[in-house]
Amino acid sequence: MKKRTKLPTILSLLAALFLVLGACSNSDDKNNEEKEVKEHSEMDMNHSSSGDVPEGLKAAENPTYEVGSQAIIESGHMESMKGAKATIVGAFDTTAYAISYTPATGGEKVENHKWIIHEEIKDAGEVTYEPGAEVTVNASHMEGMNGAVAEVESAEKTTVYMVDFTPTTGGEKVKNHKWVTESELSASE
Numbered sequence: 001m002k003k004r005t006k007l008p009t010i011l012s013l014l015a016a017l018f019l020v021l022g023a024c025s026n027s028d029d030k031n032n033e034e035k036e037v038k039e040h041s042e043m044d045m046n047h048s049s050s051g052d053v054p055e056g057l058k059a060a061e062n063p064t065y066e067v068g069s070q071a072i073i074e075s076g077h078m079e080s081m082k083g084a085k086a087t088i089v090g091a092f093d094t095t096a097y098a099i100s101y102t103p104a105t106g107g108e109k110v111e112n113h114k115w116i117i118h119e120e121i122k123d124a125g126e127v128t129y130e131p132g133a134e135v136t137v138n139a140s141h142m143e144g145m146n147g148a149v150a151e152v153e154s155a156e157k158t159t160v161y162m163v164d165f166t167p168t169t170g171g172e173k174v175k176n177h178k179w180v181t182e183s184e185l186s187a188s189e
Helices: 002-043
Strands: 070-073 085-099 110-117 134-136 148-166 174-181 185-187
Touching: 070 148, 085 174, 110 148, 110 174
Parallel strands: none
Antiparallel strands: 070 085, 070 185, 085 110, 085 148, 134 148, 148 174
16 A cells, blocks of 8 residues: 555656746746847847938838837837837838848848848849849948848838937937837827
């Protein structure tokens, strides 16, 4: 009889041990994912830029958010961006692309980077690239981006905005951030 009472106890202890180890593992995975997102979005991005725009990029004639107006950033390209109040410093009609690429300088593949614009693709021409197309990037939003061969993930004809904003986590004001699409902004209160 004693052997039968020990077996359920041992099985219960083993089950509890597996649950604890599983919870630790999931927590570590989540922390690693958050760390990777932060490393990609915070460390590699050139938050501010000179404000120069690619040759051939045309100012939007009737943008929803006019130059000098304010809007709220609803996207999270970077951890400190979502919810920040932005000042519009440029509005342009173009095609925005989400791309995946391996940096020209080497390193981990960057997945679904938002955004580069049509005028930032080497030898772009007039035709919009379809998802799956291979393009060469002519932009320096992130280290290793310029000259990288990228795959187009999505394309969206839209108004893109260059914005100034103060990160929601504090710190220095970001000037001339490229790019935020119209759907990623909302009216400022």
